[in-house]
Amino acid sequence: xxDALLDLPSHLRERLASALETGLLAAPCSLASLRSxxxxxxGGADVVAALGDLERVGIMGPASAAWIRTVERAAARAxxxxxxxxxxxxxxxxxxxxxxxxxxxxxxxxxSVWVCTYAxxxxxKAFEVLARRMDERSDLRATLLLNIQRGRGDTAASEELxxxxxxxxxxxxxxxxxxxxxxxxxxxxxxxxxxxxxHAKAVVIDDQxxxxxxxxLTEAALDRNIEIGILLRDRPLxxxxxxxxxxxxxxxxxxxxxSA
Numbered sequence: 001x002x003d004a005l006l007d008l009p010s011h012l013r014e015r016l017a018s019a020l021e022t023g024l025l026a027a028p029c030s031l032a033s034l035r036s037x038x039x040x041x042x043g044g045a046d047v048v049a050a051l052g053d054l055e056r057v058g059i060m061g062p063a064s065a066a067w068i069r070t071v072e073r074a075a076a077r078a079x080x081x082x083x084x085x086x087x088x089x090x091x092x093x094x095x096x097x098x099x100x101x102x103x104x105x106x107x108x109x110x111x112s113v114w115v116c117t118y119a120x121x122x123x124x125k126a127f128e129v130l131a132r133r134m135d136e137r138s139d140l141r142a143t144l145l146l147n148i149q150r151g152r153g154d155t156a157a158s159e160e161l162x163x164x165x166x167x168x169x170x171x172x173x174x175x176x177x178x179x180x181x182x183x184x185x186x187x188x189x190x191x192x193x194x195x196x197x198x199h200a201k202a203v204v205i206d207d208q209x210x211x212x213x214x215x216x217l218t219e220a221a222l223d224r225n226i227e228i229g230i231l232l233r234d235r236p237l238x239x240x241x242x243x244x245x246x247x248x249x250x251x252x253x254x255x256x257x258x259s260a
Contacts, residue, residue, distance in 0.1 A: 002053060005068060012038050013072050015045070016059040021065035022221040026053050042242035050110035061137075086215055086227035098215050099222040101231055105128045105205045109140055113180075114204040114242050116145040116196065123173025131176025142180035145254060146244060147198040150189055166258045181247055183256035200252070201229075204243060210238040 008016065019025035019037040027149025029051045034044045054064050065229045086098040106113060106129040113130060120126045134140050156164075162184070169182065185198040203211040215221035232238075248254045 002050050004050040006071060008047065008116075010072060013068055015039075017068040017072075020060075020068070020215055021062050022203055023061065027060045040092055057132055079237075082231040084211065084213060084229040084231050086222055086225055088224075088226075096231065097230060098213060098227055100204065101211060101218075102222065103129045103207060103212060105203055105231075107204050109133055109142075110137070111140065111206045112204075112242070113140065113142040113206075114145070114202070114245055115142070115197070115217075116200045116202045116245065117217045118147045118199045118201060120146070120173075121219065123169065124175040125219070127173065130180070131174065131178070134178040134180065135176050138178065140178075143245070144180050144182045145198060145200075146182060146184055146257075147188060148184045149197070150191070157192065158186065158191070161189050162257070166260070169257065170260055177258070183254040184254050185253065203252040204238050204242045204245075207239040207242055208235050209233045209242070210241050212241075 005013065007014075009260050010086070011159060015038055016025070016034075025033055025037050029048050031048050034048055034051075035041070038044065038047075051060075051064065054060065054067065059067055072137055074075040082101075084098050085095040086099050115130065130142060134142055136188075137225060146169075148161060150161060152160075165184075170179075174180075185196065188198065201213050203213075205211075209231065211229060211231045213227060214258075215225070215227035221227055245254075249256075
């Protein structure tokens with residue numbers, strides 16, 4: 001029943017708290033008096049029941065007002081996630097666009113960037129915003145976690161596959177003068193078939209914002225495919241994601257791509 005108090009709009013929670021604090025609304029609370037105080041024409045029975053639950057544990061009057069205001073402050077501080085979609089625009093559906101969120105995050109980074117993706121196509125376009133931001137801010141630290149995949153039927157040694165990827169990435173795919181650190185998961189290069197791949201898709205900015213998405217860094221995923229993600233500006237969560245990535249590097253599960 002307490003959920004009924006949490007579900008009240010913020011202005012009605014404050015009106016309810018004021019009425020309880022001043023004694024305008026006293027226990028036991030009736031439905032008629034609650035509706036009068038909140039200006040409701042109907043409903044409210046669940047709120048009366050919730051106040052009754054508080055009364056039964058000794059929380060009433062000014063104490064219940066303080067409890068409600070504490071809940072209000074906690075709700076105001078809680079981060080609100082944004083749903084982020086790729087795909088066709090549908091009338092009546094309003095959501096943030098994957099490409100726009102990706103570019104806004106990278107273009108606003110001040111201190112650190114983590115980008116993890118399974119696949120990317122057209123490297124100069126995929127990394128354009130990040131490369132430009134790094135060239136603008138010499139103190140920006142960027143780390144890319146990229147998947148190196150063994151092609152079907154390719155029997156080359158793992159070292160050869162890494163060399164090919166390195167030559168292509170630094171020679172063709174990376175468009176900036178300042179360079180990020182790049183890491184890969186060596187398990188995907190096993191000659192007897194992949195024992196695991198780097199499949200996560202996420203962006204962490206300044207340990208302040210984290211964007212987790214099903215979209216790879218491809219034009220299809222950013223613009224055409226139906227993809228879904230969540231953007232959350234929550235420092236503890238963002239920092240925990242970047243810490244997880246750092247630990248994968250520290251224990252050697254992710255290896256550094258050669259610089260040239």
